[in-house]
Every structure is written in structure tokens, then in C-alpha cells.
Amino acid sequence: MAEKIRKWLKKDGECYLMLLPFLILFTVFTVVPVLMSVPVGFTDFNMIQKPEFVGLSNYKALFLSDKIFMKSIRITLVFAFFTGFVSFILCFFLAWFINQLSAFFRTFFTIIFYIPSMANVYAVWKIIFSGDINGYLNSFLMDVGVINAPIQWLTDGNYIFTTAVIVQLWLSLGSGFLALRAGFQNIDRTMYEVGAIEGIENRWQELFYITVPCMKPHIMFAVIMQIVSSFTAGSVIQNVVGFPSTDYQAHTVMTHAYDYGWVRFEMGYASAICMILFMLMYTVNQFAERIIFKNTD
Amino acid sequence: MHGRKKGNLFVFIFLAILGIFMFFPVYLTILMSVKPVEELFIFPPKLYTLRPTLRNFTDMSEIIRQNRVPFSRYIFNSLSVTVAVTVMQCVVVSMAGFMLAKCRFKGRKFLNKIIVIAMLYQSNMIYLMQYMVLAKLNLINTLYALILPSVASPVGLFLMKQSISQMPDSVIESAKTDGAGLFRICWQIVMPNQKPALMTILIFAFQSSWNMQSGAFVFREEYKTLPTVINQISTSSPARAGIAVAGAVFLLIPPVLVFSATQKQVIETMAHSGIKS
Incomplete structure (x- = not known):
């Protein structure tokens, strides 16, 4: 046994040593928290008293009696459709368009579209959507004559979801967008020449018969990035439309977890919420992978 | 060919209009x-x-x-966190990326799988549990609480690994036969060729740590970061709208400069970012 371990250490020991710094930090700050949240989800825990095992009651409460949670799941799914899926399509076509320009404009547009995801500039949206006549949108719409009284974009339950989607969409061209940009740039030009000989006539055919199949790995990376950012959205929305939002109209699952974790200190309940959110993301991710790699295996 | 030119003009106009909306x-x-x-x-x-x-x-x-705490203190906190996270992440992720890309050892496949799944776990989903871990380690209310959890980034490791695996094996093999250890191969042979990947990890780490709010991990005023304070001011009263946007501009300038300077390398690295099934 000892002999075996020594042999194994001699062979792989150096590799593990190089991996060690990453593994330690990754284990302590990602793996342990993830593993901890599983049992905590089955307890009643307020961070002061000892956690008390309650079985499945958190999950039962979530699905059977927490109406706001069910609403937040619906909101998160619709939200993810717009800021994840629609945004992905947008990223894809923007990257494709940008790729057809000259080097200068490629750089120029990449920076322009990427700026919003770089910093906390979203504070300005509160001023654009401000509910008085001084808000940029209200004053513009009143000027043109579409409306004659200011609309409460940030507090009127009919509008805040749309407002939140617009803001999140605006800052969703992040690392997924960059990956797609790079994917387009990376495609071998000779593929297109071969394609032209094989009878491909226009850009659309080029896109579907040559580009997309070549870019599948990049598409997958971008999809993961979009899933993560759209499903875990919450803090920016909280900042713009307030917390809690009117009638919980912009209350995402993440916001719900924040509510229970940091406002009410019900850690068990909050962990259960995060667990469900992760399962949701994982399912969507598997589903996307299935679609993207459908024809390649 | 004529149709292409017309198409390019259309593409340009479309991008310009959308660009104006994005930039507005x-x-x-x-x-x-x-x-x-x-x-x-x-x-x-x-x-x-x-x-x-x-x-x-x-x-x-x-x-x-x-405030009780001077402005320079917040800048110092933010700079320390940013520099520490960026440098540590580059070092840690480079070594690990090299291992996952080029070395055969037990558990490699498993680790690769874990990393891809971990990319789905964004930090705010495990924020609560991270808090408990930090509390157990007595790190709450220190700058370490802001630095350490962001160092081992799965996305960073993934990008580095993908980029290194594009290198030919022969270079590493010949260095091995010359008797160089893995540590030396990593820093003297592999990493000098991975500047674009390093730049990419640098820019992502820089962006996220520069914008990091100290949140629940730090509630002592003297360890708060600049974005936290600027956010506190901007949410306090509408009369401070001007100051809030000034803060936002102040925070935006460094990442924009860094990204503009490294944009080319970032795109080059992302070219290898693909996930194969």
C-alpha cells in the first residue's frame, strides 16, 4: 500500500503540487460552500442558534405555500428568455456583423458594445426612467406627444418588468459576446473559398453551413455565460427598481434568496432557493448542450 | 460582389444605430x-x-x-483588492491551467468536468455559505474576505487551459527531456507564450475586483471598497444624482482604458474559449 502511494506520488506528485494553490482556494471558497448549502437546505438555521433539521419542509414550503417564490420562478424564466436567449441571439448577430467590418471599426464597435458590462454605470438608468417630467424618457415622450402625463417607469407595476429587462439587456453583452466575436474571427478563411466552389451563394448560407458548425464550441461557452448572467440577475434590478419591487413584478429567484438570506436570516430557506436555482440552470444548460451538439456526435 | 458592398453598408448602418443606443x-x-x-x-x-x-x-x-475614513483609504482598499486578486489569479490559474492542459495525472478528467460545472456557480449563489466559511476562518472584516474567494476562478482556469492546450506538446516534451521541472517549464516556456491569455484573465479579474462591493463580508468602514462608498452616496438622496454619476464615471475609466489596451489579446484568447462536447 505504502509502496503504491509512493509510486503514485512520484509519478503525479509534481502535478498535484502545481495544482495545489488553485485546489485549496477552489475547495475552500467554492466546493465547501456548494456542498454546505445542500444539508443547510434541509435545516432551519438563523446563523445564531444551531441549525435544526427539518427534512424537506423548506422545499415543501417553497413549492406549496410560497406564492412569491412561484412568481419569482416565472419572472426569472421570462427574464432569462429575454436577457439570456434574446441577448445571446443579439450577441451572435452583432459579433457576425462586426466581423465583416475593417479592423478599426471592429475594435471600435467591440469596445462600444462591451462598455456597459464593464462597470456600475447603470445608475444613469434611474435618471433616464425617472418618474417625474425631468426623466429623459418621460420628457422625450411628452415632447413628441406620445404621452401627456409622466409614467412611473420604476414604480408602476405595469412597467417595471420591462424597465428591468431593458437595463439588464443593455449590460448583457459580456464575455459571451467576446467569445462569439473571437469565434467568428478565428474561422479559417479557406473554408469560405471551398464553400464558394461548393455552391454557397450568399452570407446566410455561409453562416448556416460553414460558420455555425465551426463555432459550436464558442457558442457553448457563450451560452453558459449567458445562462449564468441571466438566471442570477438580481442586484442590478434591485438597484434600479428598488427592493422589493412594486407587487414583486421584478422579483427574481436571486432576489428572493437575498430576501430570505440577508433580510430575514433564514439561511436554510435561502439555501433551498439557491439549490433550486442551480438545478434550473443546470437543466437549461444540459438542454442547450443537447441542441448545440445534436448533429456532431 | 456588388451585393456584398451594399450588404456591408447596411451592416454598418445597423451597427451604428444600435451602437448609439448602447452608448447613449x-x-x-x-x-x-x-x-x-x-x-x-x-x-x-x-x-x-x-x-x-x-x-x-x-x-x-x-x-x-x-466620512470618518479618508477618501484615499477607499481608493487604497480597492486598489489592494484589485491588484491582489488580479496577480494571484494570474499565478494560480496559470499553473493549474498548464496542468489541466498538458499533464496526465489521475483525476484530470474529473477536474475538467468539475470546472465546467463550476462555471455555472456564480459567486452570488454561494454568497451565504461563503460568508459562513469566511466567518469560521475569522476573515470577516478584513480585505482577505474580498480577495481570497475570487482568486480561484473557474472561468479564468478554463480560458487558460483552452489556450495552453493549443501549444504543441513537442515543446514541453523536449524541455522535460532536458531535465526541467514542471514549475520551470510552466514559467519559462509555457507562460511567455501565453501573454494574450494572461491579458484576458487580467482584464476579467481586474473588472470584477475593481467593481467589487464589500457587501456583507466587510462592515467596518475602513475596509470598504470605493464602489461600496459611491453606491452608498448615490442611493442616499436624489439631490446627489450629479455626485453619483461622477462616481460612476470615476469607476468606469480604469476598466475602459485597460480593456481598450488589451482588446486584441482578449479576442485572441477567447478564440480558444470553445467547449467541446
Whole structure:
């Protein structure tokens, strides 16, 4: 046994040593928290008293009696459709368009579209959507004559979801967008020449018969990035439309977890919420992978 | 070919229009940060200003100075966190990326799988549990609480691994036969060729740590970061709208400069970012 371990250490020991710094930090700050949240989800825990095992009651409460949670799941799914899926399509076509320009404009547009995801500039949206006549949108719409009284974009339950989607969409061209940009740039030009000989006539055919199949790995990376950012959205929305939002109209699952974790200190309940959110993301991710790699295996 | 030219013009116009929409809020932020206070609340709001001023910026540092903690302290905190996270992440992720890309050892496949799944776990989902871990380690209310959890980034490791696996094996094999250890191969042979990947990890780490709010991990004023304080000011009262946008501009400038300078390398690295099934 000892002999075996020594042999194994001699062979792989150096590799593990190089991996060690990453593994330690990754284990302590990602793996342990993830593993901890599983049992905590089955307890009643307020961070002061000892956690008390309650079985499945958190999950039962979530699905059977927490109406706001069910609403937040619906909101998160619709939200993810717009800021994840629609945004992905947008990223894809923007990257494709940008790729057809000259080097200068490629750089120029990449920076322009990427700026919003770089910093906390979203504070300005509160001023654009401000509910008085001084808000940029209200004053513009009143000027043109579409409306004659200011609309409460940030507090009127009919509008805040749309407002939140617009803001999140605006800052969703992040690392997924960059990956797609790079994917387009990376495609071998000779593929297109071969394609032209094989009878491909226009850009659309080029896109579907040559580009997309070549870019599948990049598409997958971008999809993961979009899933993560759209499903875990919450803090920016909280900042713009307030917390809690009117009638919980912009209350995402993440916001719900924040509510229970940091406002009410019900850690068990909050962990259960995060667990469900992760399962949701994982399912969507598997589903996307299935679609993207459908024809390649 | 004629149709292509026309198509390019159409593409350009489309991008330009969308670009204007995307840039408009950024433009407004910059504009409002240099507008004098009297002009901020006039009707109708104007899209230009005739008397640009730096009042908002001086007011911002003035207000922050009235705090118990000097403004420079917040900048120092943010800079320390940013530099520490960026440097540590580059070092740690480079070594691990090299291992996952080029070395065969037990558990490699498993680790690769874990990393891809971990990319789905964004930090705010495990924030609560991270808090408990940090509390157990007695790190709450220190800058370490902001630094350590962001160092081992799965996305960073993934990008580095993908980029290194593009290198030919022969280079590494020949270094091995010359008797070089893995540590030396990593830093003297592999990493000098991975500048674009390093730049990419640098820019992502820089962006996220520069914008990091100290949140629940730090509640002692002297360890809070700059974005936290600027956010506190901006949510406090509407009369401080000008100061809030000045803060946003102040925070935006460094990442934009860094990204503009490294944009080419970032795209080059992302070219290898694909996930194969």
C-alpha cells in the first residue's frame, strides 16, 4: 500500500503540487460552500442558534405555500428568455456583423458594445426612467406627444418588468459576446473559398453551413455565460427598481434568496432557493448542450 | 460582389444605430457628471451642457472626506483588492491551467468536468455559505474576505487551459527531456507564450475586483471598497444624482482604458474559449 502511494506520488506528485494553490482556494471558497448549502437546505438555521433539521419542509414550503417564490420562478424564466436567449441571439448577430467590418471599426464597435458590462454605470438608468417630467424618457415622450402625463417607469407595476429587462439587456453583452466575436474571427478563411466552389451563394448560407458548425464550441461557452448572467440577475434590478419591487413584478429567484438570506436570516430557506436555482440552470444548460451538439456526435 | 458592398453598408448602418443606443446611457453618465447642479433638474433635460464643470467630482471627494475614513483609504482598499486578486489569479490559474492542459495525472478528467460545472456557480449563489466559511476562518472584516474567494476562478482556469492546450506538446516534451521541472517549464516556456491569455484573465479579474462591493463580508468602514462608498452616496438622496454619476464615471475609466489596451489579446484568447462536447 505504502509502496503504491509512493509510486503514485512520484509519478503525479509534481502535478498535484502545481495544482495545489488553485485546489485549496477552489475547495475552500467554492466546493465547501456548494456542498454546505445542500444539508443547510434541509435545516432551519438563523446563523445564531444551531441549525435544526427539518427534512424537506423548506422545499415543501417553497413549492406549496410560497406564492412569491412561484412568481419569482416565472419572472426569472421570462427574464432569462429575454436577457439570456434574446441577448445571446443579439450577441451572435452583432459579433457576425462586426466581423465583416475593417479592423478599426471592429475594435471600435467591440469596445462600444462591451462598455456597459464593464462597470456600475447603470445608475444613469434611474435618471433616464425617472418618474417625474425631468426623466429623459418621460420628457422625450411628452415632447413628441406620445404621452401627456409622466409614467412611473420604476414604480408602476405595469412597467417595471420591462424597465428591468431593458437595463439588464443593455449590460448583457459580456464575455459571451467576446467569445462569439473571437469565434467568428478565428474561422479559417479557406473554408469560405471551398464553400464558394461548393455552391454557397450568399452570407446566410455561409453562416448556416460553414460558420455555425465551426463555432459550436464558442457558442457553448457563450451560452453558459449567458445562462449564468441571466438566471442570477438580481442586484442590478434591485438597484434600479428598488427592493422589493412594486407587487414583486421584478422579483427574481436571486432576489428572493437575498430576501430570505440577508433580510430575514433564514439561511436554510435561502439555501433551498439557491439549490433550486442551480438545478434550473443546470437543466437549461444540459438542454442547450443537447441542441448545440445534436448533429456532431 | 456588388451585393456584398451594399450588404456591408447596411451592416454598418445597423451597427451604428444600435451602437448609439448602447452608448447613449454611457454618454449621459459622462454628460451628467460634468453638468453644473442647476442644469441637472431643468425641464426639458438637455443632451448637452454649455458650462461643463468638475464640481461634481470635487463634491464627491468632499462628501467622502466628511466620512470618518479618508477618501484615499477607499481608493487604497480597492486598489489592494484589485491588484491582489488580479496577480494571484494570474499565478494560480496559470499553473493549474498548464496542468489541466498538458499533464496526465489521475483525476484530470474529473477536474475538467468539475470546472465546467463550476462555471455555472456564480459567486452570488454561494454568497451565504461563503460568508459562513469566511466567518469560521475569522476573515470577516478584513480585505482577505474580498480577495481570497475570487482568486480561484473557474472561468479564468478554463480560458487558460483552452489556450495552453493549443501549444504543441513537442515543446514541453523536449524541455522535460532536458531535465526541467514542471514549475520551470510552466514559467519559462509555457507562460511567455501565453501573454494574450494572461491579458484576458487580467482584464476579467481586474473588472470584477475593481467593481467589487464589500457587501456583507466587510462592515467596518475602513475596509470598504470605493464602489461600496459611491453606491452608498448615490442611493442616499436624489439631490446627489450629479455626485453619483461622477462616481460612476470615476469607476468606469480604469476598466475602459485597460480593456481598450488589451482588446486584441482578449479576442485572441477567447478564440480558444470553445467547449467541446
